[in-house]
Amino acid sequence: MSVGLLLLRVLLAALLFGHAMQKLRGWFGGAGRAATGAIFEQWGFVPGARMALVAGLAELLGAASLATGLLTPGGCAIVVGTMTVAAVATAVHGFWAQRGGCEVPFWYGAAAAVLGFTGPGSWSLDAALGLPWSPGYAWGAAALALGLLASAVPLASRARVLRERRTTAPRGDDPAQA
Template structure:
């Protein structure tokens, strides 16, 4: 199918495509968790995240902000690495589902604070949950499987 050192089979191409998707999807989620956890990437840190939760009328007492920020960070890492991928992708999709619900009153377009952008990432995580991580993943290595499912 491909030449000059590129993937030779559709299975190879699919695994590379799933790796790229996992790197993007988990890689885009990860800085949001790290920003909440440590204040990195101009994130709010734990105190700021607790304030954001309060603004939305959600519980914000310790240790909840820490648990949520750590979980979001871990889910992003797991998706990137392809470790317990399906579970991690569903968990990440749940986080994004909450974001979609919280922003629904702002309409569709993200430029107006709407749900467009988080919905895209929610659907991308669900795609990974349905397809699995591919062969270039910790899950595939753990199973010794060429299918990564």
């Protein structure tokens, strides 16, 4: 089981690293921070460039935690929170990724939640240091709850921005408001 958990942790961490570097540096066909920031602005995350930086750094921190198996419940919480925000923002396009949907962030967040419940396995820095993240309900539930709670802050801010845009946007059916 430890080999499987190590493989899951490292593969998820590698994907998160790539995802982060697309935002932060434009690697792997990504848009880079400025263009990603513009996309974030359209989605209601303002200021977009700063939010892209925060998202990219959170993905890197979560990836580092999962790859090494160090402070695993915290890394899982970071990934769950970041991917929840991304999934909500892209859910308007449906689920599947080929239509721009939330499939990828949903999967990354779900895999992190699973690792929160299973623990990092014996091939991890947590195990080597004797940290108490044994598999179980409590640590997984804590990581999941903390991640979801943390996602509420940017999602609430986004909801406020989108509400303001709707109330200040000119109506197309009233030429006096255009």
